[in-house]
Amino acid sequence: MKIQPLGLITFAEGQSSATTLEEAQQVLVQNTQSQVRYIHIQPNGSSGYDSSVDFVFAIQGNKSVLVRKDYDEEIYATDDLDGDNGSNDVLFTKTGFYA
Numbered sequence: 768m769k770i771q772p773l774g775l776i777t778f779a780e781g782q783s784s785a786t787t788l789e790e791a792q793q794v795l796v797q798n799t800q801s802q803v804r805y806i807h808i809q810p811n812g813s814s815g816y817d818s819s820v821d822f823v824f825a826i827q828g829n830k831s832v833l834v835r836k837d838y839d840e841e842i843y844a845t846d847d848l849d850g851d852n853g854s855n856d857v858l859f860t861k862t863g864f865y866a
Contacts, residue, residue: 770795770833774861781853785841787811791861794834794842800856801828804844811839823848826857833862 772795779786785807788794798804808822825848826832836842844857 768864771863771865772860773863777859778855778857779841779843779859780855781845782807782809782813782843782850784853785809785813785843786859787839787841788859788861790838792835792838793862793864794836795831795860795862796826796834796842796844797831797858797860798826798828798856799858802846802856803827804846804854804857805848805850806834806842806844806857807850808834808836808840808842811841813841821850823850 803825806824844854846852846854
């Protein structure tokens, strides 16, 4: 399987910058710093962090991960688990797969 970038690299620094990445369903997430960062996935149009509907996971420093999300869900990065401090150290790219 090969990964093909389908969009430009995007920053999504905190909840106010949350994005669907042009309705992407596969997203390459890259943490460019040595510290842990938190990736939040939430329903489109959410107004703040809600632990009952948001999905949050940690990405280790200097690591990449492929994420699958619904086309209308928004994604963004923070320095802390509760989403108070946005992080501009994480890059997001809409991707696709092919053989």
